[in-house]
Amino acid sequence: MSRLxxxxxxxxxxxxxxxxxxxxxxxxxxxxxVFPLAWIAEEIAPESAVTYLGTRGQDPHDLELTPQQRxxxxxxxxxxxxGDIGFQPSVEAAIxxxxxxxxxxxxxxxxxxxxxxPGGDAGAVDPHVWFDAGLMAPVAQRLGDAFAAADPxxxxxxxxxxxxxxxxxxxxxxxxxxxLGDCRFDTVVVSHAAYxxxxxxxxxxxxxxxxxxxHAGASPQxxxxxxxxxxxxxxxxxxxxxxxxxxxxxxxxxxxxxxxxEILSLDVVxxxxxxxxxxxxxxxxxxxxxxxxxxAGAP
Numbered sequence: 001m002s003r004l005x006x007x008x009x010x011x012x013x014x015x016x017x018x019x020x021x022x023x024x025x026x027x028x029x030x031x032x033x034v035f036p037l038a039w040i041a042e043e044i045a046p047e048s049a050v051t052y053l054g055t056r057g058q059d060p061h062d063l064e065l066t067p068q069q070r071x072x073x074x075x076x077x078x079x080x081x082x083g084d085i086g087f088q089p090s091v092e093a094a095i096x097x098x099x100x101x102x103x104x105x106x107x108x109x110x111x112x113x114x115x116x117x118p119g120g121d122a123g124a125v126d127p128h129v130w131f132d133a134g135l136m137a138p139v140a141q142r143l144g145d146a147f148a149a150a151d152p153x154x155x156x157x158x159x160x161x162x163x164x165x166x167x168x169x170x171x172x173x174x175x176x177x178x179x180l181g182d183c184r185f186d187t188v189v190v191s192h193a194a195y196x197x198x199x200x201x202x203x204x205x206x207x208x209x210x211x212x213x214x215h216a217g218a219s220p221q222x223x224x225x226x227x228x229x230x231x232x233x234x235x236x237x238x239x240x241x242x243x244x245x246x247x248x249x250x251x252x253x254x255x256x257x258x259x260x261x262e263i264l265s266l267d268v269v270x271x272x273x274x275x276x277x278x279x280x281x282x283x284x285x286x287x288x289x290x291x292x293x294x295x296a297g298a299p
Contacts, residue, residue, distance in 0.1 A: 028077035028150045033063070033091050034267040036130035037080040037105070039278035040140050043168075044161045045078075045147045045154075053091065065090045076100045077150035080143060083107055087127035101146035108142045109135045115200065118193045118208060130266060131197035133282060134173035137166040172279045176286045180204070184294030185233060189226050191240035191249035194265045198286060204293050209238075209248045218248040227255035237292045239263040263288045 027048035032038035038052035053069055065073065073079055073094045083106030084092050095102060106114060106125055113135055117124040129135055144162020148155035180202040188199065193208025200206075207226060209218045218226075230238070230252070237259045240249035253260050263285050266278070273281060290298035 028147055029072075029075070030078040030147070031073055031076045031080070033081040033088055034130065035269050035274060036136065036266060036278045036282075037139075037143075039274070040136065040143055040165055041078065041080060041147075043165045044140065044144050044158055046161075048078075048147070051076075063088045063090055065094055070094045070097075073098055078103070078143070078146045080139075080146075081105070082127045082129070083125075085125040085127055101149050103139070103142050103146050105129055105136075105139050108139050115196045118196065118206070126196055128194045128197055128265065128267070130278070131195060131282070131285070132173070132201065133169045133176060133279070135197070137169040137173075140165040140169060168279060172282060175283055177202070179283070179286045179290045179297040180293070180295055182296035183290070185235055186293075187229065187233060187235065188289060188292045189230060189235065189238045189249075189252060190263065191238070191246060192265060195239075195263070195285075195289065198289060199293075204289070209240075209252055218251070223248065223251050223255060226252045230256035230258055235292065236294065237261045239288060239292050241265060261288050261292050 028045055030041050030045065030048050030050045032041050032050060032052045035052060038050055041048070041050045051072065053063060053065070073091065074097045076098070077100040079095070079098050079100055080103045081091050081095065082088065083104035084095070085106055086092070095104075106127075106129070109129060113132075114129070115126040117126050120126075141162050144159045144165075147158040147162075151158070176198070180199070183202065183204060186203055187205045187207055189207045189209065191209045193206055193210065195206050207229060209222070209226060229235070235256075235258065238249050238253040238256070238261070240246055240253075240260050240262065241264060242262060250260060264273075264281065266281055266285065269281065287299050289295075
């Protein structure tokens with residue numbers, strides 16, 4: 001059975017492991033619920049079988065586990081997910097039965113660094129934490145500890161790799177800071193309000209054509225409102241994902257007379273992009289945002 005014949009996508013991140021990565025003993029079966037977590041796990045445990053529960057065309061917000069996926073979550077040595085925040089209820093419901101080491105991102109990141117869902121219920125947490133690479137550095141370290149606990153014989157290698165990945169993520173955070181510094185505009189229009197962790201640390205506000213869940217279509221009034229915002233501020237483009245919210249984003253761009261710049265939310269990516277690795281993809285999204293915000297660091 002091929003990897004794509006089932007609802008699990010086993011991430012083949014060939015070429016992503018940096019030279020000098022230490023190796024674990026026999027590897028650990030691991031599960032991650034979004035691509036950035038899968039990349040981090042693969043870097044820390046390059047001999048492990050890392051599976052992430054996503055496929056292109058499936059909304060990660062509405063991920064429904066099959067019986068086989070639930071069994072995998074229950075038996076895996078390491079499970080990395082966003083936390084009990086209502087992002088993937090089917091996954092969250094399976095977590096209490098997980099026998100392995102469980103790493104919830106929102107339990108690792110300081111509560112004061114978590115952002116609210118734009119326009120959401122009080123206390124609701126925006127799940128797209130991976131857009132702030134600095135916040136993901138301690139997640140890498142926690143994952144290193146989880147792999148070490150699951151496979152004590154390889155503990156030193158896992159922790160060394162986790163320290164290397166955390167350092168990579170801190171450098172990535174600095175790179176993003178440079179790209180998104182000194183921007184002409186303090187607002188960008190996005191098809192899907194998933195980019196607060198990328199934008200807000202740099203004083204940029206996102207105006208979503210649709211909300212963080214990406215489900216609701218924009219009303220004609222919303223399209224007109226956003227087009228007016230773009231025209232009044234002189235914003236040069238609308239940021240849009242290739243599928244989610246694209247039609248409404250195109251309507252806004254058309255009414256405002258500006259271009260579309262492609263951006264990706266990175267929770268699920270295809271295998272070609274996965275092979276490039278999370279740091280390269282995050283830099284690319286930061287560059288896209290920088291073009292839309294007129295930043296000095298834009299390519």
